[in-house]
Every structure is written in C-alpha cells, then in structure tokens.
Amino acid sequence: MGAVKSKRMPRAVREQQMLDAAVRTFGQRGYMAASMDEIAELAGVSKPLVYLYLNSKEDLFTACIRREARALTEAVRAGVRPGLAADRQLWDGLGAFFTHTGRNPDAWSVLHLQARTHGERFAAEAAAMREEIVAFVTELIVVAAREAHRDPDLAEGEVAGLAVALVGAAESLATWANATPGVTARQAAATLMNFAWAGLGNLMEGRPWSAPVMSDELSASGAVDVVHGA
Amino acid sequence: MGAVKSKRMPRAVREQQMLDAAVRTFGQRGYMAASMDEIAELAGVSKPLVYLYLNSKEDLFTACIRREARALTEAVRAGVRPGLAADRQLWDGLGAFFTHTGRNPDAWSVLHLQARTHGERFAAEAAAMREEIVAFVTELIVVAAREAHRDPDLAEGEVAGLAVALVGAAESLATWANATPGVTARQAAATLMNFAWAGLGNLMEGRPWSAPVMSDELSASGAVDVVHGA
Amino acid sequence: MGAVKSKRMPRAVREQQMLDAAVRTFGQRGYMAASMDEIAELAGVSKPLVYLYLNSKEDLFTACIRREARALTEAVRAGVRPGLAADRQLWDGLGAFFTHTGRNPDAWSVLHLQARTHGERFAAEAAAMREEIVAFVTELIVVAAREAHRDPDLAEGEVAGLAVALVGAAESLATWANATPGVTARQAAATLMNFAWAGLGNLMEGRPWSAPVMSDELSASGAVDVVHGA
Amino acid sequence: MGAVKSKRMPRAVREQQMLDAAVRTFGQRGYMAASMDEIAELAGVSKPLVYLYLNSKEDLFTACIRREARALTEAVRAGVRPGLAADRQLWDGLGAFFTHTGRNPDAWSVLHLQARTHGERFAAEAAAMREEIVAFVTELIVVAAREAHRDPDLAEGEVAGLAVALVGAAESLATWANATPGVTARQAAATLMNFAWAGLGNLMEGRPWSAPVMSDELSASGAVDVVHGA
DNA sequence: AATGAATGAGGCTTCATTCAT
DNA sequence: CATGAATGAAGCCTCATTCAT
Structure with a gap:
C-alpha cells in the first residue's frame, strides 16, 4: 500500500x-x-x-486543483521559447502539454474532468487555468496573423472561438492519448499541429504542416516517431 | 415543484x-x-x-445516458444528407450538433461531463456514443481524401487522431457556446469549419473555408449571422 | 430498552x-x-x-424545549383561577408549578438547566417561557398592591426585580424538591408563600402567611402535609 | 490572542x-x-x-470550579462581620455576592450553570459551595429567630426550604443583574432584602425593610442609589 | 398503479489525548 | 520547561433502498 x-x-x-x-x-x-x-x-x-x-474535503480538493493547475501551466510555459515563430511556439507548447498530461494522468483527470463536474467553486478554479491557456493560444493566433501580414480582420470573438476549439482539440487528444497505448506526446502534438495549422482541406491535398525538430526535453523521451508528412 | x-x-x-x-x-x-x-x-x-x-440509481443514470445519447446521435444523423460533399455533410452535422446541445444543456452535461466522471460503466456507455460520432467524422475524412483523389496514405491512426481532435474541438465549442450568451449554433459551426477545414495557416493567409447555406432546421433559428469570410 | x-x-x-x-x-x-x-x-x-x-439535533432540542415550555406554562395557567385574590392565585400557580416539575423532572432539567447552557438560540427559547411566568408574577404583584390600596409607587424596575427573585426562588425550590426525597409540591409551595408573602421578618415574629385550601388537582396527590403555621 | x-x-x-x-x-x-x-x-x-x-479536561474543569467556588465564598465571607445583627449580615453578604458575580460573570456562569449541567461529578463540586452558602443563610435565619425571641419552632426542614428559596432568589437576581444593564449590586441586594425580610405582604402595606449603610467595598462603587422605601 | 413508513451503511468532521524531541 | 506531530474514538448526518399497505 x-x-x-x-x-x-x-x-x-x-x-x-x-x-x-x-x-x-x-x-x-x-x-x-x-x-x-x-x-x-x-x-x-x-x-x-x-x-x-x-481542513476539509473541499479545501483538499481545491488544493489539488491549484497545485496541478500550476504544475501544468508551468510545464507548458517552460516548454515554450517566446522569441520563436508562432507555429513553433505552439508546437513546443503542445509537446510540453501532452508530455505533462501523459506523465500525470490522474492530475489530468482531476483538472479536466473532476474539477468541472462538482460545483461552481471547483469549476471556477480550473477555469482560471484553462483561461490562461486559451489566452496563450489566442495570443499565438493573433501573432501568427500579424506575421502573415494580415492584420486581424479576424473579429475578436472569432479568434476566441478558434482558441477554444484548439484547446478543446488538445484536451480531447490528451485524454485519448492517455487511454490509447502507443500514442506518444509527439504524435499527439503532430496530429494537432497538422489539424490546426494546415487544416483538413490542405491535408487532403497533400500540403501538411511540416514539423520542426522537437524541443530538447521532449526528444529526450526517446521516441523517434515519424511525423506524418515529414 | x-x-x-x-x-x-x-x-x-x-x-x-x-x-x-x-x-x-x-x-x-x-x-x-x-x-x-x-x-x-x-x-x-x-x-x-x-x-x-x-430499478436503481445506476440504472436510472444509465437510462438517461442512453436516451440522451440516442437523441443526440439521431439529431446529428437527421441533419446530414449522405449524398452531399464531405464538407457539406460536416457542416450540416455540426449545425445539428450545436443546435441540439444548445437546446438541451442538461443532457449535454450528462453526456459530456457526468457520464465520464463517475465510473467505468457510465463512461463506457457514453464512449459508445462518442465512438459513433468519431466514426462518422472519420468516414467523412476518408471520403474527403478520396474526393481529393488522394487515396489515404493518411495512416489509419493518423485519421483517428484527426477525428478525435475535431470531435474534441466540437465538444469544447458546445460547452463554450452554452456558457457564452450570444453565441449561436451557426457561429459555432462556422468557427469549427474554418478551423478544421481551412486550418489556421490558410486562415492567416486569407483563404477561409466558405460556408454553404445552412440546412433547414438551423436557418429556422432565425439568426442571419455573418460567417467569417463569407 | x-x-x-x-x-x-x-x-x-x-x-x-x-x-x-x-x-x-x-x-x-x-x-x-x-x-x-x-x-x-x-x-x-x-x-x-x-x-x-x-431534522437535526438542534431542531430536536428546540422542539423539546418548545413542547415542554408549553406544557409547563399551560399547567400553571390551568391551575390558576383569574378571579381570586392575588395571594390565592400565586398559591395555586405555585402548586401547579411544583406539581408539574415534580412529575416531569427531566423536562424541568431541560428547561431550567440544559436550555440555558448551550447557546443563545436555546436560551432565548427558554427565556421566552420564563418571561411569560415572570410577567404573570409581576402582574400578581401589581394587583396585590392595588388590592392593598397602595397604588404602585413601587417603581417598575423594582417590581421586575421582585418577580425575578420570586421566580428564581421557585426554580430553586423545584430543583431542591426534585432532589430531596419527601418534599411535596404542597410543602414547596407553602414554604415559598411564607417566604414571599410574609417575609422572613414577619415569620420571625410569628406572623406567617396563612395557606388557603389547595386546589383540587394538588390535594389529589394525597399527601396531607401540615403547612407551617397552619 | x-x-x-x-x-x-x-x-x-x-x-x-x-x-x-x-x-x-x-x-x-x-x-x-x-x-x-x-x-x-x-x-x-x-x-x-x-x-x-x-491532567485532563475533567480535572481542568474541576480545578476551575474549585478555584472560583473558593473565590466566591471568600468574597462573601470577607463582606460579612459576624458580630452584627442578622439582617445586617445578610445585607452585607448579598452585597459582596452580587459584587463578585457582577465582576466575574464567566466564573458565575461556570459555577451556576456549567457546573450543574455536565455530570454528577461537577455538580457535586458546585453543590458543596452552594451548601456552604445555604448553611450560612440557614444559620442567619436561626439567629434571627433567636434574636426575635422566638425559639425555632420553625421546623428544621422548613428553615432549609427558606434558605434554599433565598439562595435561589439571589442566584436568579445575580444572573438577571449580569444580563440587565444598569442594575447595580446594591440594587439587587436591596431588592432581595425587601423581598426576603419584609415579604411582599408588608411591602404592599408600605412597610419595607430599611436598608442600613453599605459596607465599604460596595459603597466604593460610587452609586448612591436610593433603596426603595428608604 | 402508487405510497407513507422505515432502515443499514457509510461519509465527513472533531475532539481529547499522547509521543518524541 | 516546552512543543510540533500524530491518532483512536466517536458524533452528526445523508443516502440508496425496501416493506407493507
């Protein structure tokens, strides 16, 4: 025991x-x-x-949520280098994200499932973290638009929706990866980058997004899995 | 009372x-x-x-999950016309999906949150429905690839991941739409189609996916909201 | 059991x-x-x-206090006939009081001790009953003063104090009678009437208050105890 | 802190x-x-x-009861001068009593309420003190009878009852005085002396007990409030 | 077809009390 | 002299579930 x-x-x-x-x-x-x-x-x-x-079961649960939320956001933050291009930042962030959720499946369950299903108080606690991540992604999208010389006529609400979609896709893949043996963090990240950056339309026509080399800590995980299209 | x-x-x-x-x-x-x-x-x-x-609380909950899972999948099925192009089918399906989840928020909470957080038995029940939807989307992707004359060298696992990502994005948007006043089913569907079909990369470069006219039941909702890029 | x-x-x-x-x-x-x-x-x-x-331990206790408070005040009320002289009314009331507390010692403990020692809420509940009894006694004193052709230059606060003293003496005797075998309700009532009506001073000089015949329900208790001075 | x-x-x-x-x-x-x-x-x-x-919570509580019981009885003893007349001794004793209970309300609550409501052991401890006071009062009554040249054909049980009544009245007034702003120890003592010594009957007829000057420590409290009837 | 009366089991929480330093 | 760390025991309360009508 x-x-x-x-x-x-x-x-x-x-x-x-x-x-x-x-x-x-x-x-x-x-x-x-x-x-x-x-x-x-x-x-x-x-x-x-x-x-x-x-103090109490509620406080204990809250403490769990806080600790794990901080751990997850810091893992993502640590995986990203601010100066790089937007897609590279996203790629690195996703890698850190999937690595962390893969290594801490119970924490992921607490944050993604339990915290959202047992009362407003806990949900708010977890939502704070989620918002932080959504904000990070939103910022990336805006930056990417700027990089593409395309000042955001992307309405603000539009961008918010895109970020929510991307984060939702990431969460879904995280849970799926945890439940499906053989799916690595790298694969999950690659799948999502293809999906998000190239879009299904481009994928269909053979123009996937091309993955850069992974950041150090991730490649350390050993797997040299082939990224689709690379 | x-x-x-x-x-x-x-x-x-x-x-x-x-x-x-x-x-x-x-x-x-x-x-x-x-x-x-x-x-x-x-x-x-x-x-x-x-x-x-x-019979029992468990059976009652199971019955709820089953009834609502069936209602949701049938709503989606009813919204789609099989003969049409893949993107059109997806668009119609998403419209039906967001419309249904928006009209039945408690049912959506039961299926998406509660069923997944209280034991394997219920999770499996809800997973069955989810798989059905994932399968539908997977099929759409395969069809789309075929339509693009591009026989799937998309590995099978790859397609599965894409479908999981798309469904996760849809779920996330559904919950977000339910919690955010003013977001219509049509908007949610448009956002996701842009995201999924065009990809962020294309969006950045001003080539969004262009939305077709909505299926009947949705347009009935009255809102004539402008879809981004249309 | x-x-x-x-x-x-x-x-x-x-x-x-x-x-x-x-x-x-x-x-x-x-x-x-x-x-x-x-x-x-x-x-x-x-x-x-x-x-x-x-509902709860608190509610249960409150219900006990209320039931027993009502039972006690009603017993006293039932023992008194409003038309009679003030001392006779007091005599009858005390008889009913000591009879009731003697027959329901646990109820008396609840009202007199427990209710006052476990939080304001309960104390207030019991205080309401006590106030009712104090008011009854106060009224008797005022009436007695009027009967004696002595319009109350007894200040109001003065009368209040006297009533509190009398009720406290009664409470003390009730507890004492319950703990001391052989003390009857009649004896307790007689002792208190002597004390309260004649005063120690008069008693010392051989002028006690003379007890009238007891009301029916009390004499039914059988004891033919001699009242001091009778 | x-x-x-x-x-x-x-x-x-x-x-x-x-x-x-x-x-x-x-x-x-x-x-x-x-x-x-x-x-x-x-x-x-x-x-x-x-x-x-x-040692333990029980022992701690017992120690509290003992210390405060001793403090109270000693305060009363210190207030009384043995040689004087009975009513004067009672007057002084009551003054000391109400002064002490007024200055130590928590101690009074412990002695009068808490000690009596939490098991025989504590009740006995407090009863010992009470008995001491009752004995003091009993002796005073006996002495008073002797002073009035009236050898006690007051039966012993009768005297006991009177003492219990008087002490109960005093306790009741002490609690009342603590809860009622503006009531001084002197007033409480005067009320009780009138009640006990003159009796309601005499009071009604305009023959109250006449209060002597207070003992030193009490008059120090400053208030020169008029005693009823003086 | 429907219900008022009743309970076994188990969870959260708190307390007086004691080690080991 | 003094304490931070730790626990056995017990109490309040709620719930899913059933019986007898």
Whole structure:
C-alpha cells in the first residue's frame, strides 16, 4: 500500500504526500466517490492529520486543483521559447502539454474532468487555468496573423472561438492519448499541429504542416516517431 | 415543484417524466450530488415508483445516458444528407450538433461531463456514443481524401487522431457556446469549419473555408449571422 | 430498552415518542453528552427516522424545549383561577408549578438547566417561557398592591426585580424538591408563600402567611402535609 | 490572542493563566463546546503543557470550579462581620455576592450553570459551595429567630426550604443583574432584602425593610442609589 | 398503479489525548 | 520547561433502498 510509513515528518513534506494521495484518489475514483479514509490511508497518515493540515474535503480538493493547475501551466510555459515563430511556439507548447498530461494522468483527470463536474467553486478554479491557456493560444493566433501580414480582420470573438476549439482539440487528444497505448506526446502534438495549422482541406491535398525538430526535453523521451508528412 | 401531479398515467409516460427529471437533476447537480429524493419530487412521483420502474440509481443514470445519447446521435444523423460533399455533410452535422446541445444543456452535461466522471460503466456507455460520432467524422475524412483523389496514405491512426481532435474541438465549442450568451449554433459551426477545414495557416493567409447555406432546421433559428469570410 | 417496538406508526405518534425519548435523554445526560444514537434507540426507532422527522439535533432540542415550555406554562395557567385574590392565585400557580416539575423532572432539567447552557438560540427559547411566568408574577404583584390600596409607587424596575427573585426562588425550590426525597409540591409551595408573602421578618415574629385550601388537582396527590403555621 | 507570550514562567503562575483562560472559555462556550485547543491558545501555551499541569479536561474543569467556588465564598465571607445583627449580615453578604458575580460573570456562569449541567461529578463540586452558602443563610435565619425571641419552632426542614428559596432568589437576581444593564449590586441586594425580610405582604402595606449603610467595598462603587422605601 | 413508513451503511468532521524531541 | 506531530474514538448526518399497505 501507500508510501512507506515513516513517522514524524515536517509539515510541508506531509502535506505534499497528502496531496499526492488525494490527486491519485480523486483522479481515479472521482471527487465524490473518493473517501477521506482512502486518501488518508494512501498517504500513510491518519485522517485527523489530513484535516489538521488541509481542513476539509473541499479545501483538499481545491488544493489539488491549484497545485496541478500550476504544475501544468508551468510545464507548458517552460516548454515554450517566446522569441520563436508562432507555429513553433505552439508546437513546443503542445509537446510540453501532452508530455505533462501523459506523465500525470490522474492530475489530468482531476483538472479536466473532476474539477468541472462538482460545483461552481471547483469549476471556477480550473477555469482560471484553462483561461490562461486559451489566452496563450489566442495570443499565438493573433501573432501568427500579424506575421502573415494580415492584420486581424479576424473579429475578436472569432479568434476566441478558434482558441477554444484548439484547446478543446488538445484536451480531447490528451485524454485519448492517455487511454490509447502507443500514442506518444509527439504524435499527439503532430496530429494537432497538422489539424490546426494546415487544416483538413490542405491535408487532403497533400500540403501538411511540416514539423520542426522537437524541443530538447521532449526528444529526450526517446521516441523517434515519424511525423506524418515529414 | 415538478410537473403537475396527475395520478394514474400509463407507464411509458411516467417513465419519460422520470427520465426528464433525472436528466435535469443529474445535469445540474451532478450524478452523486443528485438524490433520488429530489428526482422523485421533481418528477412528481413517490420514490418507490421510481425504483419500481427504473430499478436503481445506476440504472436510472444509465437510462438517461442512453436516451440522451440516442437523441443526440439521431439529431446529428437527421441533419446530414449522405449524398452531399464531405464538407457539406460536416457542416450540416455540426449545425445539428450545436443546435441540439444548445437546446438541451442538461443532457449535454450528462453526456459530456457526468457520464465520464463517475465510473467505468457510465463512461463506457457514453464512449459508445462518442465512438459513433468519431466514426462518422472519420468516414467523412476518408471520403474527403478520396474526393481529393488522394487515396489515404493518411495512416489509419493518423485519421483517428484527426477525428478525435475535431470531435474534441466540437465538444469544447458546445460547452463554450452554452456558457457564452450570444453565441449561436451557426457561429459555432462556422468557427469549427474554418478551423478544421481551412486550418489556421490558410486562415492567416486569407483563404477561409466558405460556408454553404445552412440546412433547414438551423436557418429556422432565425439568426442571419455573418460567417467569417463569407 | 425503551418503548415496545411496534412498527409502522403514524408520523404524529412517532414524533411524540421521539420527543419523549429526547427529553429524557437530554434531561439526564445533558444536551451535548446526549447522542442521537441513544435517543433513537430509546425511542425504538432508527436514527435516520429521527432526522427525517426532526431534522437535526438542534431542531430536536428546540422542539423539546418548545413542547415542554408549553406544557409547563399551560399547567400553571390551568391551575390558576383569574378571579381570586392575588395571594390565592400565586398559591395555586405555585402548586401547579411544583406539581408539574415534580412529575416531569427531566423536562424541568431541560428547561431550567440544559436550555440555558448551550447557546443563545436555546436560551432565548427558554427565556421566552420564563418571561411569560415572570410577567404573570409581576402582574400578581401589581394587583396585590392595588388590592392593598397602595397604588404602585413601587417603581417598575423594582417590581421586575421582585418577580425575578420570586421566580428564581421557585426554580430553586423545584430543583431542591426534585432532589430531596419527601418534599411535596404542597410543602414547596407553602414554604415559598411564607417566604414571599410574609417575609422572613414577619415569620420571625410569628406572623406567617396563612395557606388557603389547595386546589383540587394538588390535594389529589394525597399527601396531607401540615403547612407551617397552619 | 490571549496573554502576551512570555516563555519560562514558574509553574504556579502558568497554572493560574491556564485557569483564567479555562474559566473564560468554559463560561462563554460551555463545558463541552469549549475545546482544549482554544483554552491552550487563549492561555498562550501549548496543549501538552496544559495536560502536564492539569491532567485532563475533567480535572481542568474541576480545578476551575474549585478555584472560583473558593473565590466566591471568600468574597462573601470577607463582606460579612459576624458580630452584627442578622439582617445586617445578610445585607452585607448579598452585597459582596452580587459584587463578585457582577465582576466575574464567566466564573458565575461556570459555577451556576456549567457546573450543574455536565455530570454528577461537577455538580457535586458546585453543590458543596452552594451548601456552604445555604448553611450560612440557614444559620442567619436561626439567629434571627433567636434574636426575635422566638425559639425555632420553625421546623428544621422548613428553615432549609427558606434558605434554599433565598439562595435561589439571589442566584436568579445575580444572573438577571449580569444580563440587565444598569442594575447595580446594591440594587439587587436591596431588592432581595425587601423581598426576603419584609415579604411582599408588608411591602404592599408600605412597610419595607430599611436598608442600613453599605459596607465599604460596595459603597466604593460610587452609586448612591436610593433603596426603595428608604 | 402508487405510497407513507422505515432502515443499514457509510461519509465527513472533531475532539481529547499522547509521543518524541 | 516546552512543543510540533500524530491518532483512536466517536458524533452528526445523508443516502440508496425496501416493506407493507
């Protein structure tokens, strides 16, 4: 079972262990089906200690959402280098995104599914993160339009919709990749770049988007999978 | 209070009332937070009757998922005319999809959120519907490729990914449209067609996908909103 | 333990059984030490039924206070005949009071002790009853002054204090009588009438208040105890 | 926060701080609602230290009762000069009593309410003090009878009842005075002396008890309020 | 066809109390 | 002298579910 039971740890450490256990339990069982008993046991602690440090089931869940939202956004931010071209930034960001969601499937479940299905308070917490990502993508689209010498007669609402669509596609692919053995982060990112950048119309006619070399941390994952059309 | 309390109705009718109440309650409260008490009261029936007809909370939820999944897929199917070009079929299908989700937000919440967050059994039930839609889209993509005289050297997994991305984008837009006042089904469909068919790259360069006239039921909604680029 | 377990009773009856059990338990254990488990068992019912009918521990306690407060004030009211002289009314009222508290010691504990020691909400509930009794006594004092042809230059606050003192003395005697075997309601009433009406000063000088014949329901208790000085 | 946190104090001092905090907390929250956490924090000490010095919640509460009981009885004793007439002794004793309860409302709540509502053990502890006061009053009554040349054909039980009534009246007035702004210890004492010594009957006829000058510590309170009838 | 009455089981939360340092 | 870390036990409350009519 859970972590090795070593007594008397400083509070900060114990709190992280509890959050680890909680993310895992919430991710797998769902918020309501997860019991504080199970979480405490998985954390290798007694229930009262969980309450002493995290206050309540709601606060515990909120803490999980916050921690994982920050972790995800920072992973994406770390994967992107601001100076580069828009498509390159998107490619890098998607790579970081799929890598992170792939490595932390329970956290992804918490953020993408659980946080959105159990009350406004949690949904708002997760929506804040999503908005941050949508804003990042929106900015990329605007920049890309500028790069293409095409000042945005793309109406603002239009761009918002495009960003929502792109992010939704990414979320869908993340969940799909986690559930489908053999799909790598790189593949997911390539698929989405093709879809988003070239469009199905271009794809049909043999003009896909051509993928640049992946950023370091991703290529480290080892897979040298062929990107479609490359 | 729920429906007007009229005694002695045929079973089939009562069952639909119960499912109506259940979909509404599950959609708004969530599966676990919804209580059988509330559902029974909203349906204007006593609790034992709910159990007599629907057996258990799990079965009731399953019945909701099935009914709403069927309703959604049939709405989409009804919106599409098989003979037409692939993009036209997609456009019509998306129109029907967004129209239906917009008119039945609780059902959409049940299918897209609740069914996926409360255990494998329900998730599988909803996944079946999703697969049907993904299959429809996949077929469209293959057809489109064929139409473009470009026999699919699009690998099968590649097409699957594209379909998942497109469906995810649609789901994301549906939820976004439901939460954002002023966004019509037509707009959502147009945004997604631009995104999916033309690709951001083309959009940037001023070559959007051009929308055909909408199918009847949609134009009936009255809005004559301008589609980007049309 | 508890009442004979007979299933399926109408709600009103069950509620009274629950209140009986609750008054007994609260009176003997105290509000906080009383557990809902114990109350339910004593009532011969399962805990959920208690909650279904009485909502919460707080509401249950409030219901107890209200029922017993009403019972006590009505017992006193029923013992007094408005037309008679002030001292006679007080005598009758005290008789009814001590009889009731003697027969319902748990109820008396709930009203006099428990209700006042567990939060403003309950205290206010019990204070309402006490005020009613204090008002009754106050009125008697004013009437008595008028009877003695002595228009009240007794300041209003003065009378209030006297009433509070008299009621406090009665409460103290009630508790004392319940704890001291052999003290009857009649004796308690006589002691208090002597104390209150004659005053210690007069008593010392051999001029006690002379007790009239007791009202019916009290003499029914059988004891033919000698009233001091009679 | 409670007292200023200064480390390393002699045990006796720390204990008093803890008792101060406990009396305050028990008096305001009630015995059961008071948590050891709150008491420790208010005392500016860690919980284990409270246990080290006072053993348990029960022992802590007992210690509170004992300390405050002793403080109250000693205040009364200090207010009375044994040689004087009985009514004068009572007057002085009541003055000291109401002064003390007015200055220590939490202690009064602990003694009069909390100690009597949370189990025999505590009730007995408080009853001991009460008995001491009742005995004092009983003795006064006996002395008064003797002074009136009227050897007690007042039966012993009769006298006991009178003393209980008087003490109950005093307790009631103490609580009332604490809750009613503007009521001074002197007024409360005067009200009770009138009530007890003259009796309502005499009062009605314009023959109240006449108050002597107050003892020093009371007159220090400054108010030179007119005693009814003086 | 329909329901008022009833419950087993389980979850969240809090508390008095104790180690180990 | 003093405490941060930790827990067994127990209480309130709610829910899905059934029985007897």
